[in-house]
Amino acid sequence: MFADLHTTTTKSQPILGFSPSETKITPSEFKYSKGTEIYGEAEPADYVYQVIDGAVRSYKLLSDGRRQIGAFHLAGDIFGLENDDVHRFTAEAIVDTTVRLVKRVSLEHVAQEDLIVAHSLLNMTTTNLQHAEDHMLLLGRKTSLERVAAFLLEMDRRLTAAGIMALPMCRRDIADYLGLTLETVSRVLSYLNDKKVLGFIGQNQRQIVLLNRGQLAELDL
Numbered sequence: 565m566f567a568d569l570h571t572t573t574t575k576s577q578p579i580l581g582f583s584p585s586e587t588k589i590t591p592s593e594f595k596y597s598k599g600t601e602i603y604g605e606a607e608p609a610d611y612v613y614q615v616i617d618g619a620v621r622s623y624k625l626l627s628d629g630r631r632q633i634g635a636f637h638l639a640g641d642i643f644g645l646e647n648d649d650v651h652r653f654t655a656e657a658i659v660d661t662t663v664r665l666v667k668r669v670s671l672e673h674v675a676q677e678d679l680i681v682a683h684s685l686l687n688m689t690t691t692n693l694q695h696a697e698d699h700m701l702l703l704g705r706k707t708s709l710e711r712v713a714a715f716l717l718e719m720d721r722r723l724t725a726a727g728i729m730a731l732p733m734c735r736r737d738i739a740d741y742l743g744l745t746l747e748t749v750s751r752v753l754s755y756l757n758d759k760k761v762l763g764f765i766g767q768n769q770r771q772i773v774l775l776n777r778g779q780l781a782e783l784d785l
Contacts, residue, residue, distance in 0.1 A: 590666075591614075591664045591665060591666040592664070592665055593616065593662055593663070593664050593665075594665065595662050595663075596618075596662075596663060598657055598661075599656065599657065600656065601655070601656050602644075602656060603644065603654070603655050604651070605624060605651055605653055605654045606650050606651065608649060608650055609644065609645075609646040609648065609649060609651050609668060610667060610668055610669075611644060611667060611668055612642065612643075612644050612645050612665065612666055612667075612668050612671055613637075613643050613655070613663050613664070614642050614643075614664045614665070615637050615639050615640065615641050615662075615663055616639065616664050617639055617662040618639070618658070618661025618663075619636060619637065619638050619659055619732035619733065620636070620641075620643060620657055620658060620661060620663070621633050621636055621637075621655070621658050621733065621737060621741075622635045622637065622643060622653040622654070622655050623653060623656070623740065624652075624653055625654075630740075631740045632740060634653055634741075635695060635699070636658075636737075636741065637655075638723065638732075643655060644665075645689065645692070647689075658737065703742070706784075708744055708748050708749075708752055709755075709783055710783060711743070711744060712738075712744075712749060712752040712753065712756070713756075713780050713783035715738060715741065716729075716762070716772070716774070716780060720777070727773060728771055728772070729774065730770065730771050731770040731771070732770075733770075734770070735750055753769075756780070759779075760776065761775060761776045761779050761780050761783075762780070
């Protein structure tokens with residue numbers, strides 16, 4: 565679903581790791597304001613998306629009204645590639661976000677003739693499957709402390725720059741990703757802060773400095 569968007573065509577920037585000029589694929593860029601839905605669950609999966617700037621969450625609303633976030637998509641990440649004709653999750657901009665998109669049918673046609681594109685699509689599928697398996701393990705077998713530790717280590721790999729981890733998501737998002745309550749996430753983060761495993765910068769505490777990565781890794785069994 566597209567709403568309140570500004571579009572531009574980008575022919576020279578790479579998408580999925582290869583140049584559009586080499587593959588005759590012409591992507592477009594859309595800007596989504598914070599909280600705007602990019603696509604909804606069960607909507608046609610006509611496009612494949614790449615985050616250029618900002619962050620996106622993919623989630624499902626359960627029958628009892630709870631929200632389960634399946635993944636966070638950060639700058640450079642690819643999302644929206646389905647093995648069916650419709651999307652299984654809803655995707656929403658966490659902050660003001662720029663997304664590049666390309667028609668799925670265009671990728672599929674090019675992949676039939678271009679081994680590089682076909683290999684990129686296979687890698688994406690494999691990466692998504694690995695993330696789903698890791699997330700299933702996290703939700704099913706890990707304690708609250710282990711879950712938060714695993715999340716922080718994941719974000720450290722993906723977000724940390726100049727020694728600071730700048731989280732675009734709020735604690736409610738983290739809780740819905742980890743299958744925990746907001747109170748539990750806040751309690752665990754406070755515990756890690758008290759133990760000098762991490763430190764907070766700023767009043768909203770979304771900027772985190774990891775003071776002891778080794779100890780944090782030990783907590784993620």
